[in-house]
Amino acid sequence: MDAIGTMNITRKFNDLVAVDGINLKIRKGELFSLLGPNGAGKTTLVRMLCCLLQPTAGTAFIMGHDITKDSFKVKGLIGVSPQDTVLSERLNCWENLSLVGKMHRLSSEEVRERSKELLQTMGLMERAGEQVKTFSGGMKRRLSIAMSLVHDPAILFLDEPTLGLDPQARRAVWEHIALLKKEKTILLTTHYMEEADSLSDRSGIIDEGKIVALGTPEELKRDFFTGRSIVVRAENIPADVMQELCGRYARVERTNGGVEISHGDLDFHEIVEYLFSRGIIVSSATLKQPTLEDVFIQITGKKLRE
Ligand SMILES: Nc1ncnc2c1ncn2[C@@H]1O[C@H](COP(=O)(O)OP(=O)(O)OP(=O)(O)O)[C@@H](O)[C@H]1O
Numbered sequence: 689m690d691a692i693g694t695m696n697i698t699r700k701f702n703d704l705v706a707v708d709g710i711n712l713k714i715r716k717g718e719l720f721s722l723l724g725p726n727g728a729g730k731t732t733l734v735r736m737l738c739c740l741l742q743p744t745a746g747t748a749f750i751m752g753h754d755i756t757k758d759s760f761k762v763k764g765l766i767g768v769s770p771q772d773t774v775l776s777e778r779l780n781c782w783e784n785l786s787l788v789g790k791m792h793r794l795s796s797e798e799v800r801e802r803s804k805e806l807l808q809t810m811g812l813m814e815r816a817g818e819q820v821k822t823f824s825g826g827m828k829r830r831l832s833i834a835m836s837l838v839h840d841p842a843i844l845f846l847d848e849p850t851l852g853l854d855p856q857a858r859r860a861v862w863e864h865i866a867l868l869k870k871e872k873t874i875l876l877t878t879h880y881m882e883e884a885d886s887l888s889d890r891s892g893i894i895d896e897g898k899i900v901a902l903g904t905p906e907e908l909k910r911d912f913f914t915g916r917s918i919v920v921r922a923e924n925i926p927a928d929v930m931q932e933l934c935g936r937y938a939r940v941e942r943t944n945g946g947v948e949i950s951h952g953d954l955d956f957h958e959i960v961e962y963l964f965s966r967g968i969i970v971s972s973a974t975l976k977q978p979t980l981e982d983v984f985i986q987i988t989g990k991k992l993r994e
């Protein structure tokens with residue numbers, strides 16, 4: 689049985705199709721990252737899977753339970769950290785965590801034990817007794833993740849768990865997610881491609897409500913990225929040479945200390961020889977492996993979204 693299985697799940701807002709007939713299967717124990725530009729439909733999909741929003745067509749099953757018919761069962765199995773952090777600002781960390789724990793019928797003892805552990809991991813212990821309204825954005829985010837974990841759910845939905853976190857906190861959160869990975873099924877959304885690349889078992893790229901690419905990060909790079917890039921280090925490439933390069937190759941970008949050139953069928957030697965022939969001293973030229981971000985941009989384009 690899949691942990692999550694969607695069947696043509698769709699959500700419209702008047703004329704706008706935010707999620708457009710998605711069929712997706714996520715296995716038990718899998719860490720699946722949903723990547724996509726702003727407005728692609730990630731949060732809408734997550735909200736439907738968490739029974740916070742009704743699909744307008746299709747449905748999904750969480751551990752075999754239909755989200756449209758059995759939301760009570762589904763809610764018992766999942767933990768959610770929403771994109772817009774929802775906390776009770778007048779309560780402190782312990783009280784916020786206890787609220788969720790009680791909702792899931794944990795004993796006071798259990799709540800306390802779990803809270804202690806989570807507050808420590810999330811680096812919130814020192815401020816745990818303070819009202820949440822005095823917290824920074826990053827601290828609120830970390831508390832929100834802790835709240836999604838109090839009842840030790842089998843399935844975790846993390847909608848941009850590292851949004852607005854500083855690099856230290858982001859690492860701490862990702863390390864924690866990596867630890868959870870072994871025991872839980874996790875669906876997360878993120879705009880941090882590097883993190884998705886290193887942690888995900890599989891990723892799906894969503895654009896305009898549809899899954900447009902699906903696979904392990906390695907498969908995505910192999911199957912969806914066409915073209916190669918070469919990074920050349922060379923000083924003082926004059927404007928006319930840059931212009932000529934632009935005329936020959938698909939993408940040419942001046943970098944700090946040289947130029948990066950991408951093209952479908954790139955001839956490494958041809959580029960270096962051409963630069964030599966123009967009297968440019970090349971100190972190094974290396975073939976660049978595509979990153980998940982390269983794949984993302986190639987698939988979803990460069991146009992800014994809403
Ligand atoms: N309650 C709503 N009413 C009307 N339109 C909505 C509503 N919620 C979402 N939308 C629209 O649905 C589309 C998808 O939004 P969604 O929040 O799912 O995107 P997202 O992929 O999570 O984007 P982001 O990366 O910015 O968080 C957007 O065009 C958005 O404006």
Ligand SMILES: [Mg+2]
Binds near residue numbers: 730847
């Ligand atoms: Mg979102």
